[in-house]
Amino acid sequence: MAQRVMGSDGGNKKTSRIRVAVRLRPYVSKQDEKGEGPCVRGLDSQNLEIINWRNATETVKYHFDVFHGEKTTQQEVFLPSVKPILPHILNGQNASVFAYGPTGAGKTHTMLGSAEQPGVIPRAVREVFKLVKSKDEDEGWDYSIGMSYLEIYNEKVRDLLSPNSHDLPIREDKAKNILIPGLTHTIISSFSDFDKHFVPATLNRTTASTKLNQRSSRSHAILLLKVVRTRRALPHRQQTGKLYLVDLAGSEDNRRTGNQGIRLKESGAINLSLFTLSKVVDALNSGASVRVPYRDSKLTRLLQDSLGGSAHSVMITNIAPEYKYYFDTFSALNFAAKSKLIVNKPFTRETVALPVLPVKRARDEREAGPSGAEPSKKKQKDEKRAEQDGSSPSSHYHGLSEPSVMDRLIALEKLVMSCQDKDGQSVLKDVAQSRKEIQELKERQREFERKTILLSQSKSKQEPLFKNSSAPLQRNPPNTTKPTKQQAVVQPLQVSKLQPLQQLADIRKQSVCVTKKKKLSDSVEAPDGKENKEQGFWESQLDTSVLEQSKEKILRILNTGCLKELKGLQQIGDKKAKLILGWRELHGQFTKLDDLTKVEGMTEKRFSSFVKANILSTMGN
Numbered sequence: 001m002a003q004r005v006m007g008s009d010g011g012n013k014k015t016s017r018i019r020v021a022v023r024l025r026p027y028v029s030k031q032d033e034k035g036e037g038p039c040v041r042g043l044d045s046q047n048l049e050i051i052n053w054r055n056a057t058e059t060v061k062y063h064f065d066v067f068h069g070e071k072t073t074q075q076e077v078f079l080p081s082v083k084p085i086l087p088h089i090l091n092g093q094n095a096s097v098f099a100y101g102p103t104g105a106g107k108t109h110t111m112l113g114s115a116e117q118p119g120v121i122p123r124a125v126r127e128v129f130k131l132v133k134s135k136d137e138d139e140g141w142d143y144s145i146g147m148s149y150l151e152i153y154n155e156k157v158r159d160l161l162s163p164n165s166h167d168l169p170i171r172e173d174k175a176k177n178i179l180i181p182g183l184t185h186t187i188i189s190s191f192s193d194f195d196k197h198f199v200p201a202t203l204n205r206t207t208a209s210t211k212l213n214q215r216s217s218r219s220h221a222i223l224l225l226k227v228v229r230t231r232r233a234l235p236h237r238q239q240t241g242k243l244y245l246v247d248l249a250g251s252e253d254n255r256r257t258g259n260q261g262i263r264l265k266e267s268g269a270i271n272l273s274l275f276t277l278s279k280v281v282d283a284l285n286s287g288a289s290v291r292v293p294y295r296d297s298k299l300t301r302l303l304q305d306s307l308g309g310s311a312h313s314v315m316i317t318n319i320a321p322e323y324k325y326y327f328d329t330f331s332a333l334n335f336a337a338k339s340k341l342i343v344n345k346p347f348t349r350e351t352v353a354l355p356v357l358p359v360k361r362a363r364d365e366r367e368a369g370p371s372g373a374e375p376s377k378k379k380q381k382d383e384k385r386a387e388q389d390g391s392s393p394s395s396h397y398h399g400l401s402e403p404s405v406m407d408r409l410i411a412l413e414k415l416v417m418s419c420q421d422k423d424g425q426s427v428l429k430d431v432a433q434s435r436k437e438i439q440e441l442k443e444r445q446r447e448f449e450r451k452t453i454l455l456s457q458s459k460s461k462q463e464p465l466f467k468n469s470s471a472p473l474q475r476n477p478p479n480t481t482k483p484t485k486q487q488a489v490v491q492p493l494q495v496s497k498l499q500p501l502q503q504l505a506d507i508r509k510q511s512v513c514v515t516k517k518k519k520l521s522d523s524v525e526a527p528d529g530k531e532n533k534e535q536g537f538w539e540s541q542l543d544t545s546v547l548e549q550s551k552e553k554i555l556r557i558l559n560t561g562c563l564k565e566l567k568g569l570q571q572i573g574d575k576k577a578k579l580i581l582g583w584r585e586l587h588g589q590f591t592k593l594d595d596l597t598k599v600e601g602m603t604e605k606r607f608s609s610f611v612k613a614n615i616l617s618t619m620g621n
């Protein structure tokens, strides 16, 4: 079994890396979905392997700081992955723990858990109180602990402790601390005090039911715990440590979640912020001189002082073993493998407390740090700059489309496997640019389909516009797509990879007379439309099985090919390839070759010319 090893340990012991743990949840799919077995499995406490999507006889092996298998308890996740970073926040340093992964893979279970199996959040809060309590009075510091709880939903910051509040701004003070003026900050004196505020606030979080998770988190939930310690002696030196505990919304593929309408809009915002998170990770990996696009989403802006700055961070990537999660799992693992390479340099920031600063006093207060009263001039300047350099969230929101799974995989693989040392930013830029173009073409495709429907409705029923216009454009019916969903990607690529020479030899042998008779250049569309009439003739000259094999091969490329592979087809240029990708994102796979006529600009005539050119090309290869 071929294996590739991703990631490396390469961390400097004196600096703090983002620790990356991966947690595989148990197999929980329904009975009728069983029988496929898991697509990913643990090898030991640091390694796991997943089936290679390019070749099902191979696995891709990943190495992380920690791997938590299906049977791992909440305590076993907390002890090695979270507990060790907590003492730092008592010394005025920042820390963050975030759960990342596909919808339904166990993020909320990991972070929140249940009464019987409490997760990272309750355990971490308890531990912080324990640590503060254990501090020796003689050390001369007083400690106070405060909490805030917010969510980022559709790129809006909402205060979960004060749910009627509006979208809150995110600011940065002169010392580069991130602040949210107006956010409720509640001083807590014990765990039960915390619980009293936290539990009802949790119910304010935006959740909804998707196909993959009955109670899916549609927002990023962020609990902020602030520990302020103040020197008793003059001049009352003060250090503030922040701990972010983040339950990210699920990274998701809308084709699987069945998202529509508002869910689709939410999903756009979720994927945008997670995409930005991955851009931030890439930028941090690529060195200090690159602009880190923290400002491109609220999530990354908020985590700015916890990611790549002074923080100790742990990312727990949650993955699911079922095949239906395969692509998201693969994508999440690649993201996690990249995050593993970030090195943070922790440091403590210190201020001097005002003499009358209240310490160890439980009270509610509104966070309004130095930047809370930020002059509006500066705010305007910031916003203007963000607009100019394109870093304002809105400037990206509309330009990005959700990439197709296959494209994401290819882009990710490119980034992680081959482009890591090169110009990762320009690759990302290319990917983003392509996405933008595909998004525009998707819009055009929608418009085209709308017009087609209107046209066919207005025409009398005897003359349909397209052969298939009676069937509305839609994704494959569930009963046909279901069993082939993962096979459609893994298997065909596997076949072509395993026996390319043998396949081609067979085809060539059977079609030798045809390839000799016609050159590929002859297959270009005839301007007078003779092409259609000829089609029956040239097809009849070919062996049926050869014809079918060739058609299958073309269909396979149409369904699984990336931009480059699509452009490798005869008569498919850049624009058409993008139209095809856009169509796939809208409707799923092409059931048969004829479906290609549903793509904008693919007339019957062009289609038959396309089929002929590609069949002959397949044989000629």
Ligand SMILES: Nc1ncnc2c1ncn2[C@@H]1O[C@H](COP(=O)(O)OP(=O)(O)OP(=O)(O)O)[C@@H](O)[C@H]1O
Binding pocket: 024, 025, 026, 028, 070, 101, 102, 103, 104, 105, 106, 107, 108, 109, 110, 213, 215, 216, 217, 218, 248, 249, 250, 251, 318
């Ligand atoms: N380690 C685990 N052991 C047992 N059950 C688990 C585990 N992880 C997750 N589950 C169960 O799987 C289901 C989905 O988990 P959860 O809601 O935590 O997913 P999620 O990643 O937070 O999803 P979303 O992004 O949609 O909010 C829940 O019913 C949860 O109880």
